[in-house]
Amino acid sequence: MQLQDLLPLMSKMYLSRTVDSFLKDVKLYEEDEMRNIILKNIEEFRNDKRVKSNLNFRTTDRDITLLNRLILKCLLGSQNYILTEKQLHKEVLDLQSQILHDSQDEDYMNAKIDATAGRVYTAVLNTAWLKDDALNEHEINILYTLRDEFNLSIRDHYLLESKIGRFPRKNGKLHSTQNIDQSLKDLQQRGIVVRIKSDAPYYVIPSDIVRIVRYEMGEELRTETYQQLLKDLNLTQLKQVLSSMNINTSGVKEAIIERIIKYNILPSQTLANLSNTELTQFLRSKEGVRISGNKEEKIQNIIDYYENITTKADSDPTDERSIYYDFMDQLASRNYKALRANRVIQKDVNVETYFEQATEYLFEKKLGLQLEEMPGSKHTDGRIKFDTKSVMLWDNKSTEKAYTFPNAHFDQFLGYIRSEKMRVAVFLIVAHDFTQEAINQAQKLKVFSEQDTGVALIRTEDLKYIAEHWKEYSEQKKPEFNLQVFNLTAEMNRQLLTNRMEWIIN
Incomplete structure (x- = not known):
């Protein structure tokens, strides 16, 4: 899940930690303010340098560092990089126990660690730990250098620490759940992990940064x-x-x-x-x-x-279009590698058709709207009754780069609007991203339509957000989606859509 999808599930305290992790000297007191500031600065949150810097634990307390690494290992090994608080506590403690067990298996240790490397590294470890119950920064740097020299992993380090009675704590004592919670707080303050709450507390690495975290932590694949x-x-x-x-x-x-x-x-x-x-x-x-x-x-x-391979099943096995909905973002951005790896497409030419079917599925199954038949071949990708006198039309644009809205498409869309028998209240363009020129063209199309048609530009990730969350904004037992949400000439970002759902659907 991307950070923007997690924000509605985060309470004030945990939002504050995320804000503080990448925006310094910003004091906010309301949850909505925090969500807005995060969304406005989300590229800074995703910044490679920020993430890598906050994954440098060399000057951090030793127990926090150890637990940070184990927590991230557990999350990176989980489906969708998310675990409940209870699961995470258990997996971290189980991982510590497993390392302790492996360190006592002589056959395992002899095969795992070169004898010379193990002997030299253990001697240095013993000397470093001899004087007190902590390692200083100088000693930590020496150990990092030795690991690089002997090609030892951080897990090898823990195995050898265990042999001398220093892992996870002195005399092989496990950390407590309170210790784990302290590390979870540290990872939140670093903007690496976030805490959400639904039926239970969950911890998750946002997908925006998961690839950087994986490679920095040496966790190449699940x-x-x-x-x-x-x-x-x-x-x-x-x-x-x-x-x-x-x-x-x-x-x-x-x-x-x-x-x-x-x-x-x-x-x-x-x-x-x-x-x-x-x-x-x-x-x-x-x-x-x-x-x-x-x-x-x-x-x-x-x-x-x-x-890029996923083991995720179709979200709706009763409808073959659901797999296209699941990979709607990849279809919109023509991410051929991911689409082939997940066996979504057989040929490149399938992308546009499957993108259209994904959008049909979204409007029909997720928003509960009735799709209108369109005769002939020269028409938009979709048509829905807006009210008794007007309709909404939509068109999908699958592009590797941000959609520019070229003049040829402007003329094509204007032709669709003018040839429609009913008034076109909204013309919706769905793509993975838009340029500034596309936004300008939308304003121009509204004027040239001569019927006050709203021309809305919406990203696939934001359209899917609406599909998954719109019912949360209704107090009705059987909620109905209101197409007025899209009735605006603008680039419809997440915050704008959220604000409109709050007062239109409710």
């Missing part, structure tokens, strides 16, 4: 998705991965895959065992993936391909 990648490799390739790390290679394919996951071998490490030729052949078997590049780039292309 376990479920990584398993799919491993299944697509052959048995010889999988055994080669384990053999390169002196890990037992016996067993059937399923056992090999389970072992690769158990030993926390990263996707990039697995793929590095393949030759350049093997990587090229593997890429060629995946439709829509870039094949060119050096070995490192090919590995990244494969990881990016699988990162």
Whole structure:
């Protein structure tokens, strides 16, 4: 879920933490003010440098740092990067227990960590922890350098700390749920995690920043998705991965895959065992993936391909159009890689048709509106009765870049409006984004329509927001959507739409 979708589910305290995470010296007291300021500055929230800077824990309290990393690992491994508070507490404590258990397994440790690296790193760890119950910044920097030198992961560090009785706390004591809550507060104040409330408290990494967080934390793929990648490799390739790390290679394919996951071998490490030729052949078997590049780039292309794979079922298995609705944003922006990876399209030419069907599904099933038949082939993508004397027309525009509203489309839309037998109250243009020129053209089309037609520009993500949330603005037992929400000549952003739903639907 994107941050803008989470804002309505956040209360004042948690909104305040998010505001403070990226907007300094801004004092607000009302929830709506906070939501508005976040929406206005959302690009700053998504800024790569901000996110990476706030994921630097080197000068942070050691327990907070440790728990921050474990919390993020649990969230990054969950479906849609969201867990209830109760689930998150349990998974963090379970993860600590698992590391403690693995550190006591000599066979596991011998296979996981090189003997020389383990001996040297443990000696430095012992010295660092000897004088007191904390590590200073200088010691932490030395340990970071050693890990890079020996190619040790942060999990390897925790395993070796466990061996000397310093993980998770002194003498292997687990952290409390109160400790976890303190770290959750820290992550909120950094603008990495947000807390929402519906039937229960949830913590979530907004999808706006999840890719940056994943790579900064070294969590290249969710376990479920990584398993799919491993299944697509052959048995010889999988055994080669384990053999390169002196890990037992016996067993059937399923056992090999389970072992690769158990030993926390990263996707990039697995793929590095393949030759350049093997990587090229593997890429060629995946439709829509870039094949060119050096070995490192090919590995990244494969990881990016699988990162786009989803296991999400159709939101409405009774209607085949629901899969297009689920991927409406990707259809609107012609994100061919994601659409192919998720098997939404077979051919590029399907995009426009499926985008239209997604929009039909939204108006018919999500908003409960009756679609009107349109004879012939020269017509807009959709028509709905606005009232007894007028209609709303809409047209979809699928473009890789922001929609510019060229003059050819202006003439086409004007022709649709003037040839309509009933007055066109609203002409709605649906795209993934709009340029300033498109907004100017909308104003011009309203004037040239000569019937005071509202020309509304709406992004797919905002139209889907309306589809999912409009009923919340009605006090009726059987609410009905009111098309007046769209009756305006403007670029209809989230805040404008929310304000209109508040007084029109209610």
